[in-house]
Amino acid sequence: MKYFLFLVFVVGMTAGIYAQPVPAGDENIPYLMTFGPKANTSWGDDDFSQTFFFLVPKNFGQPVYIRVFDPEIGGVVDELGGLFNTKMTYSIYGGKECYSSKDAKETQPSGNYKSGNLLGSKSFGNQPEYDQKWYTFGPFNPSEGEFVPSFDGYVFKVICDGVDGDDGNLYRYFLSTMADQNKAVEGANAFAYEYSFRMWDSPTEVSHIYPFVDDKAISVKLSNFDWDSDGMIRTVSVARQGQLSKTSGENNWVEDEFKIFEEEKNKSLDIQFIKRKTPIVKNNNVVVSVRNQYGELLPFFVIPIGGVPKYNYVVKGEKIKK
């Protein structure tokens, strides 16, 4: 675990990259996605809720803000389901159990998933004043989060719940040191155990998510929901040149289990979402999670731990007789 912590912070800081945009740049994901609870799951959201965790280094001494881009449901960005009639609530949790509660780290919004102290909450509907605008929660003192020794930092939880309606909410987060600007928090990161997101419409774009594989993993099970057969899902790592996984169709889950190589432990996998070229699929939403052989969920860090994994190509030459 010490090695893990070392990677979480040192890699982030030395790389000069901060995990404040969610989704982050390397992920190349346009928006997070949460639908209203009256939507059909075949539109892409299996549970109408998304939980993200923000991790602030223990020694960071300034207040932080959690900002939401395009928090309302309407206007240009969001996915219309008839009329824009959807209500969405964003809730910020800190304090004891906001992270450590078992239910908080599950894929389904059930049980005590809203654990911890509620630090802020706001609901949005079809509100043009927030269309493609930022809404800011905070300021929060980092110590208002839950101190997690294994991360050596404070964790805040952000839940976006669909409260009413059937439209799709597309949004982003930013962990900032300023209320009115996106100014990164040095050494911070963000992660989720289930990732619900919108795919690009362009068939040339490739999205990535980066589950961290700890040293316990022998095999992992990659689950994807409602991929709509929109191309291929491929896993790349330092030891994996490119392994295609089974993909889900409309409104169903598909699981694909594969072994983990020794070289992949304590590093991230790169799960790539490669859209098919024809016919072009638009407005595709997908939900992804990864569990190890014990059924434990692997965290998707928006800044991949150990850096973006690249397959280690080697040139080998041998003398031959002609």
Place this chain on the structure above:
Amino acid sequence: MSIQRKIYLLLLPILFSGSFLLAQPYVQSHRLSFNTSSKELAPAFYKNGLVFCSDRKKDVFPSYVDMNNSQFTNLYRADQKKPGKFDNPVLLSKELTTFLYEGPSCFSNDGNTIYFTRTIDISAGKKNKQREDTTFGIFSATLVRGKWTNITPFRYNKPGSHTGYPCLSEDGKQLFFCSDDGDGLGGYDIYISRWDNGYWGEPENLGKNVNTDKNEVFPFLHQSGRLYFASRGHHQQNDLEIYYTVSENGTWQKPVALESPYNSAGDDYGLIINPSMDTGYFVSDREGTADIFSAYSSIPTFLNCSPQEENEYCFVFYEPNNSELDTTVLAYEWDLGDGTKIRKLQAEHCYSKTGTYLVQLNVVDLLTNEVALNQASDSFLVEDVEQPYVTTSDTIIVGQELTMNARKTYLKNFEVSGYFWDFGDGYRSSGEEVKHAFLYPGTYQIQLGVSGKKADPGIADPKTCSTRQIVVIQSRQ
């Protein structure tokens, strides 16, 4: 030796005097100083000297003779204090000496066991000095506290026949010997018996390639695997000549006759050669009686030479790390550093010359059409094969002068002090470039040995060698 070959040898210096100045016979022979007017024969290596047999008079008492009035031989020992300088011979051992026949012998590697030839029946009374029964067999004895004891007959000695000329392999597990017991091909044949479970196994005849209807005698197995022997049956004359054969896949091959100075117009036999093949001893009656001669080569001997490899600069390049789980279709583009680019998963390429080449791998992802340049690279040293290298023609006509050079020899960390050539026809030479003419058609293995300057005074000179085959054909005229 055929008359034709002997004429060739005589004419050799006249026909090819120019070229053969550079390719002289490499073995010098000398009659050993301890020879007498009596017979000296059957040398065997023992400690730092030789054991041989001789019918020289050993004491003042009357000698026993066979039915031809020939005196019986006994075993003598001559120690060597420095190379080529032998002490006066003395009887090898009182315990092994009888008034009858002691003949050819050999020793185990530690020198503590002797196999020797001796009259089988030594029990006859001493009154009759002329012996009718001279059948002999092989006996062994062991050296215990300076005395040869446990004299034991070889289990395959046969009454009424002659079994002798023992030769023990270096590991002591093979015994070559000769017998005229009538079950062979005629005269003396060479047999091999193998040590198995504490006994010498049933002897096997070496077969028709070696044995003839005449005598094959004096086998000697060298560490190189060559079995030297003498025969009257592999040529038209009735003299004994020295040959060697090797066993390939369990079959002894057609023997090769040794050239001068080993073979002469008289009887030549009993050749033994030291492990480094630079000194040997043999018996010849070329000067009248049977005497022991030394043979010495001033050119170092090279053993276990590898066939010369042609210099090819061909490689296959590949990416070795992908796992069995990888299913992605990728295209590799190999930049091979000499201007060549190959688009294949594995790139095979032959460079035109030696050098260091930077090989780079570009990867095209066929799913995303993304081109990832220089995903991996490595420098490859393309060099000649490390070996002595013979540059010459593959085919030459009999008698035509052939030039050979060693200029393409490539040896790393090796300071060359000399080039030595063995033309495979009994001739050797030295120098970076040599000339030689072959007298007979056939296939010859040219051996190029290279010696280097030693790095430390305490170690042997480094040396290495390789071989190249050439074919000598008859002139079309």
